Amino acid sequence: xxxxxxxxxxxxxxxxxxxxxxxxxxxxxxxxxxxxxxxxxxxxxxxxxxxxxxxxxxxxxxxxxxxxxxxxxxxxxxxxxxxxxxxxxxxxxxxxxxxxxxxxxxxxxxxxx
Amino acid sequence: xxxxxxxxxxxxxxxxxxxxxxxxxxxxxxxxxxxxxxxxxxxxxxxxxxxxxxxxxxxxxxxxxxxxxxxxxxxxxxxxxxxxxxxxxxxxxxxxxxxxxxxxxxxxxxxxx
Numbered sequence: 035x036x037x038x039x040x041x042x043x044x045x046x047x048x049x050x051x052x053x054x055x056x057x058x059x060x061x062x063x064x065x066x067x068x069x070x071x072x073x074x075x076x077x078x079x080x081x082x083x084x085x086x087x088x089x090x091x092x093x094x095x096x097x098x099x100x101x102x103x104x105x106x107x108x109x110x111x112x113x114x115x116x117x118x119x120x121x122x123x124x125x126x127x128x129x130x131x132x133x134x135x136x137x138x139x140x141x142x143x144x145x146x147x
Numbered sequence: 148x149x150x151x152x153x154x155x156x157x158x159x160x161x162x163x164x165x166x167x168x169x170x171x172x173x174x175x176x177x178x179x180x181x182x183x184x185x186x187x188x189x190x191x192x193x194x195x196x197x198x199x200x201x202x203x204x205x206x207x208x209x210x211x212x213x214x215x216x217x218x219x220x221x222x223x224x225x226x227x228x229x230x231x232x233x234x235x236x237x238x239x240x241x242x243x244x245x246x247x248x249x250x251x252x253x254x255x256x257x258x259x260x
Contacts, residue, residue: 066246077151077238077251078190085246124189128245133178133197135249139189 040138053112057125067108068126153252168224170239178242
């Protein structure tokens with residue numbers, strides 16, 4: 035069965051610092067992997083995705099994530115945090131050939147001035 | 148439409164009453180999903196529709212919950228005899244293909260008092 039684990043329900047960084055949000059998954063077949071962002075009082079928005087090909091994927095707002103099969107990880111990074119990055123971030127997995135996306139519990143990112 | 152539209156955006160209902168939530172997906176998106184997000188928690192899968200195929204209802208928490216979708220258009224999620232534990236944000240998403248990721252609506256915040 036698929037599952038997603040996001041390490042840390044809350045992460046706090048200073049403005050300008052590196053953002054690292056961790057995600058590990060389990061899947062019996064090659065997965066599709068996603069990161070979504072949810073700003074306060076808004077719906078979820080797709081940030082980036084990995085399906086096939088290049089394992090380093092770039093998304094909106096300067097975020098990127100790297101698919102590491104050997105580590106079953108798909109960590110989200112951004113070199114320099116902005117105040118506007120404060121939001122909740124969800125990692126998600128779907129099996130190739132599957133239909134149901136499984137979401138992690140979410141990580142709330144706080145950015146300090 | 149340009150995005151996934153959900154209505155109402157907020158609903159307060161008395162315990163025991165029935166409620167109906169509506170989702171209007173993006174035109175051309177064959178897949179439609181309902182998720183539930185309780186306060187401070189991740190997304191809980193409820194039901195999935197794909198074209199004219201039989202829906203996957205495996206996530207519905209009880210027989211008080213039901214959903215319908217006509218073809219590839221609007222979907223309604225109905226909760227009968229609402230309970231306080233039904234209070235949550237109900238999110239609808241639609242997708243063109245599974246590896247495209249989802250487009251989410253802004254959700255319906257349901258409060259049962």
